[in-house]
Amino acid sequence: MKQESSTLSKVNNDSSIVNNEFIEHDFVAQGTAENKLAKHAIQVHKFGGSSLATSECIKRVLEIIRANCQLNDIVVVSANGKTTDSLFAIYSLVERTIAEQEKQLSDEITAAISVLAQSQAQLITELLNANNSKQLLCQLDKDISQLTTWLAADIAQHKNDILAFGEVWSARLFSALLNEQVCPSNFIDARDFLVIDNEQSGLVDNATSAAQLRQRRQFGKLAVITGYISQDSRGTSCTLGRNGSDYSATIIAALVAASNVTLWTDVDGIYSADPRVVPSARKLHRLPNGVAKELGRLGNPVLHAKTLLPLINPLSEHHTHLHVASSFDAQVIGTEIGKFGQIAKQELSVTYLNDLLLAQSVSFTGDCAAKARAEFAPICMDDQQGFMVITQAQQKSLSHWLASHDVEITFKPVAIIATVGHRVAERGDIKARFKRSLKTAKPLQLVGGDNSHSVIAILPEPCSIELLNKVHHEMTKDARHxxxxxxxxxxxxxxxxxxxxxxxxxxxxxxxxxxxxxxxxxxxxxxxxxxxxxxxxxxxxxxxxxxxxxxxxxxxxxxxxxxxxxxxxxxxxxxxxxxxxxxxxxxxxxxxxxxxxxxxxxxxxxxxxxxxxxxxxxxxxxxxxxGLPINYAIDDLRQSGDSISELSGIFSGTLSWLFETYDGSVKFSTLLLNALAQGITEPDPREDLSGRDVQRKLLILARKAGFELALEDIDCQNLVPEALQRLSLEDFLSRANELDDYFASALSEATSKAACIRYVARFQYNANAITGNNPAGISAKVSLEVLPKNDPFANLIPGDNIFKINSRWYQDNPLIIQGPGAGRDVTAGGLHSDLxxxxxxxxxxxxxxxxxxxx
The missing domain is CATH 3.40.50.720 (NAD(P)-binding Rossmann-like Domain)
Incomplete structure (x- = not known):
C-alpha cells in the first residue's frame, strides 16, 4: 500500500521560527517497479518488549510504523514480551542441573523450552499468512534445535548466543510482517555489524560498526535491527545488559547521524517521579541531555543508564534528539531529550534508590579518590570525608580492589533520594528546599552530583513511598509550565x-x-x-x-x-x-x-x-x-444560584459615541465621517450602523446567562437604508448624507417628548409569557429607541457601554455595570484579566x- 501525508515537521528547538519543511511518508508495496527513499533525515524507532508482547501489541506497532516511518528509517526491536526472561530462566535451570551433575536436560527444562517455542509459534501463525508463517516456523524449529544442542553442551560458551534468540525471533517476525502488510523490509542481526570492546565497558568501535551497517542496509527497504546484542572484536556474541535495547537504538542513531530516536515503550514519557508510586507526578515534556543522563544513573524507571551516552558528544555539531513515547497510546506526546533553552532547564524531578552501601575508606580521599571514582563510578562520592555510595553488587569487587592497597573499609546499608534538574547543585534555593523537605528523614549526608545536575541525600533507612511523595510535592509544587x-x-x-x-x-x-x-x-x-x-x-x-x-x-x-x-x-x-x-x-x-x-x-x-x-x-x-466585567458578573450570579430574567443596555462604544454626541447641531453624516476619521467607527461604518455587532454581543450574554438561542432569534434594526447597504464603501461614503433625514426626524420626535435616541439591546425572559408562538418565553431585539433623558442609558460619557441585569436577586433595583466599552488599553487590560x-x-x-x- 502507499500512504502519503504532509505534516508540520517538529519545531527545531534551536530555532525560533516554525519549520516550514514538509515530510512525505512514502511506503511502497512489494512488486512496485521503483522504490525511492524519502529525502529526509533518518529517524530511529525502538520498540520495547512490552510493545511487542502479543499479536495485538504488534498490530498496534504496525500502525505506528505506518504513521511515523519512512523507508530510510531504522527500527530496533527488543525480544517479544518476557522472552529474554524465559531464556534466562532456562539458562539458570541448566546451570543448576550441571552443578547437580546431571548429564541430560531435565523434564522441567524440556517443558520450559516447549512453552517458549509454542509462544513464538503462536505469534507467527496469528500474524502471518500461511506461506510466510510456514517459512518462519521452519526457521524457529531450527533455532529451537540449536538452542537444545547448546544447552546440552558447554552452556557458558554459548550464553550470549542463547540469550540473543529473543531479539532475533522478534526482528525476523516483525520484518516478515512489514514485508507482508506495509512496506519492503530487511532483517539485520546487530551482531553482523555492531562491534564493542567488551561487555563490561560496552565501548563501540564506531568506524567499523558504521561501515558494516552501511553494507547491510538495503536501498528502499526499512531496516529492522535486533536490540540488546552485539559482538566483540573476536566475533564473539555480546549483550549490552538488561534493557540494553535502548542503548542499541542510540548507538545505531549515532552511527547513522539520525535526527531523532524514539523509544516506544509502555509509558508515555518520563515523569517527575515514578508515576506508579507518586500519583502527583507530572510528565517532563522536555529534558536537557545532561539531566536525563543523571536521571537514568539515579534510578529513573524508564531511562537506561547508558542510553544517552552515544548522543552526547560535545565536540560534534550533530545533535540527535531522543523521544520517549507510548506504543499503547501513540497519539499522546511523550518526552523529548536534547538541547533546549531556559524553560526546559527549569524542570525538576525526584528519584530514589534503595539497597545501596555507604563505603568508607582512606583510599577515597586525596589522589586515590580519582582512581576509585574511575574504577567504580559510584552513585555519589565525597573525597574530603572519604566515602562513596555503591550498589550491593559492587561490594565484592570494591573489597578486592582495596585489599590490594592493604587498607581497611567499612560498609553501611543506605538508600538515596535525589532532586535532579539543570545545575541544581549550584542553586542554593533548591538545596535549601530539598534539605527542609528531608527534615524528618535525618539524612546522613547531602552531596552534589559530579555534573551538578543532582543533589543527593544519603538515607540511613530505605526510602519510603511516603517520603518520596512528600519530597516530590515540596520540590515540584510550583513547577508547572x-x-x-x-x-x-x-x-x-x-x-x-x-x-x-x-x-x-x-x-x-x-x-x-x-x-x-x-x-x-x-x-x-x-x-x-x-x-x-x-x-x-x-x-x-x-x-x-x-x-x-x-x-x-x-x-x-x-x-x-x-x-x-x-x-x-x-x-x-x-x-x-x-x-x-x-x-x-x-x-x-x-x-x-x-x-x-x-x-x-x-x-x-x-x-x-x-x-x-x-x-x-x-x-x-x-x-x-x-474590559468591563460583564461576563464575570453573569457567571458569578449563575454559579451562586441566581437566575437572570433581563439583560439590556448600550453595547456598542461607536453607537454610544454617535448618539450621545448627536444633538442636531451638525448633520448625522458629518458626525459619522468625523468619527470615521478619528478611528471611532469600523473602517466601514455600516458594520456599526447595521447593529450586527450589538446583536452578536446580546447573543453572547444571553448564552452566558444560560439561555439557548440563535442570532436569528434576536430582532435587529439595521440603521443603514437598504439602498445603501450593498454599495461599495467609496460610494456609501459619498452618499452618507442620505442618512441625515431619518436621524434628524428621529431626534426631532424624541426632543419633542423631552427624550433622546439611543441604540439599545434588550433580552427578556418571562416564564408567564410562554405561548405556542413563543415556547421559550424569550424576547430579544436590538434597535433605536426613544428614551427619557433620566433613563440610565441616556446619560453616558460618549463611547461608554452600560449593562443592566435584572435577576431574582436584582429585581426592583437592577445591577448596572458601566464604563469604557472600547479602546486598546481597556481591551488589552481585559485580556490580561482573563489571563x-x-x-x-x-x-x-x-x-x-x-x-x-x-x-
Missing amino acids: IGLVVAGMGNIGERFLSLLPAQLNNVYALENLHLVGLLSSKKALINNDGIDVNQATSLFAQQAIAYDNDQLISWLTQHPYDELIVVDITPSEDFSLLYERIFALGIHIIGANKWAASSSTQAYNKLVNTADSHNSLWLGNTTVGA VKICQQLAHKQNQVKIKGMS
Whole structure:
C-alpha cells in the first residue's frame, strides 16, 4: 500500500521560527517497479518488549510504523514480551542441573523450552499468512534445535548466543510482517555489524560498526535491527545488559547521524517521579541531555543508564534528539531529550534508590579518590570525608580492589533520594528546599552530583513511598509550565504584548507563564524555548514566517508544556473555526473574537461540549464590553444560584459615541465621517450602523446567562437604508448624507417628548409569557429607541457601554455595570484579566497520570 501525508515537521528547538519543511511518508508495496527513499533525515524507532508482547501489541506497532516511518528509517526491536526472561530462566535451570551433575536436560527444562517455542509459534501463525508463517516456523524449529544442542553442551560458551534468540525471533517476525502488510523490509542481526570492546565497558568501535551497517542496509527497504546484542572484536556474541535495547537504538542513531530516536515503550514519557508510586507526578515534556543522563544513573524507571551516552558528544555539531513515547497510546506526546533553552532547564524531578552501601575508606580521599571514582563510578562520592555510595553488587569487587592497597573499609546499608534538574547543585534555593523537605528523614549526608545536575541525600533507612511523595510535592509544587500563544498582532495585540513584561513580573499567578507563539493572519513565530517578551513585536517582524492552519494545529498538537493558552485577539471568523480542533487538544482559549461565541446554536454547543470533554477552559470577557466585567458578573450570579430574567443596555462604544454626541447641531453624516476619521467607527461604518455587532454581543450574554438561542432569534434594526447597504464603501461614503433625514426626524420626535435616541439591546425572559408562538418565553431585539433623558442609558460619557441585569436577586433595583466599552488599553487590560484568571484556575488543576502498559 502507499500512504502519503504532509505534516508540520517538529519545531527545531534551536530555532525560533516554525519549520516550514514538509515530510512525505512514502511506503511502497512489494512488486512496485521503483522504490525511492524519502529525502529526509533518518529517524530511529525502538520498540520495547512490552510493545511487542502479543499479536495485538504488534498490530498496534504496525500502525505506528505506518504513521511515523519512512523507508530510510531504522527500527530496533527488543525480544517479544518476557522472552529474554524465559531464556534466562532456562539458562539458570541448566546451570543448576550441571552443578547437580546431571548429564541430560531435565523434564522441567524440556517443558520450559516447549512453552517458549509454542509462544513464538503462536505469534507467527496469528500474524502471518500461511506461506510466510510456514517459512518462519521452519526457521524457529531450527533455532529451537540449536538452542537444545547448546544447552546440552558447554552452556557458558554459548550464553550470549542463547540469550540473543529473543531479539532475533522478534526482528525476523516483525520484518516478515512489514514485508507482508506495509512496506519492503530487511532483517539485520546487530551482531553482523555492531562491534564493542567488551561487555563490561560496552565501548563501540564506531568506524567499523558504521561501515558494516552501511553494507547491510538495503536501498528502499526499512531496516529492522535486533536490540540488546552485539559482538566483540573476536566475533564473539555480546549483550549490552538488561534493557540494553535502548542503548542499541542510540548507538545505531549515532552511527547513522539520525535526527531523532524514539523509544516506544509502555509509558508515555518520563515523569517527575515514578508515576506508579507518586500519583502527583507530572510528565517532563522536555529534558536537557545532561539531566536525563543523571536521571537514568539515579534510578529513573524508564531511562537506561547508558542510553544517552552515544548522543552526547560535545565536540560534534550533530545533535540527535531522543523521544520517549507510548506504543499503547501513540497519539499522546511523550518526552523529548536534547538541547533546549531556559524553560526546559527549569524542570525538576525526584528519584530514589534503595539497597545501596555507604563505603568508607582512606583510599577515597586525596589522589586515590580519582582512581576509585574511575574504577567504580559510584552513585555519589565525597573525597574530603572519604566515602562513596555503591550498589550491593559492587561490594565484592570494591573489597578486592582495596585489599590490594592493604587498607581497611567499612560498609553501611543506605538508600538515596535525589532532586535532579539543570545545575541544581549550584542553586542554593533548591538545596535549601530539598534539605527542609528531608527534615524528618535525618539524612546522613547531602552531596552534589559530579555534573551538578543532582543533589543527593544519603538515607540511613530505605526510602519510603511516603517520603518520596512528600519530597516530590515540596520540590515540584510550583513547577508547572504554561505556554502562551498570542494570535492577532494588530493595535490591541501590540498593546497586550507591551503590558506583558510588567504583568509577568508583578502577578504571582503568571510566574510559570512563557510566551512561545505569535501569530498574524499570515505569519507565525513559534519558539518552544520562549520568546523574549521585551522584544516580542520586533522579533515577530524580523523572524516570523508564512504558515497555514494545518501547520499551526500540528505544532499545537506537539507543544511541550503542561498547559497551553491561546489568546485570540483577531476579528477573524476563519481563526474561530479552529477552536474545536484547539479544544480537542486540551488547549485553553481566551477570546476577544466574537465569531465562535455567537456562532450557530449547533456549532456553539459543539464547542462548549468539546471544551468540557477535554478539560479546556474558554474565557471571553472582552467579547462584550472590552474590559468591563460583564461576563464575570453573569457567571458569578449563575454559579451562586441566581437566575437572570433581563439583560439590556448600550453595547456598542461607536453607537454610544454617535448618539450621545448627536444633538442636531451638525448633520448625522458629518458626525459619522468625523468619527470615521478619528478611528471611532469600523473602517466601514455600516458594520456599526447595521447593529450586527450589538446583536452578536446580546447573543453572547444571553448564552452566558444560560439561555439557548440563535442570532436569528434576536430582532435587529439595521440603521443603514437598504439602498445603501450593498454599495461599495467609496460610494456609501459619498452618499452618507442620505442618512441625515431619518436621524434628524428621529431626534426631532424624541426632543419633542423631552427624550433622546439611543441604540439599545434588550433580552427578556418571562416564564408567564410562554405561548405556542413563543415556547421559550424569550424576547430579544436590538434597535433605536426613544428614551427619557433620566433613563440610565441616556446619560453616558460618549463611547461608554452600560449593562443592566435584572435577576431574582436584582429585581426592583437592577445591577448596572458601566464604563469604557472600547479602546486598546481597556481591551488589552481585559485580556490580561482573563489571563490571570485562567492561570489561577490551572494552578489548581490536577492531571491524572494514565499508565496503559507499565508494569
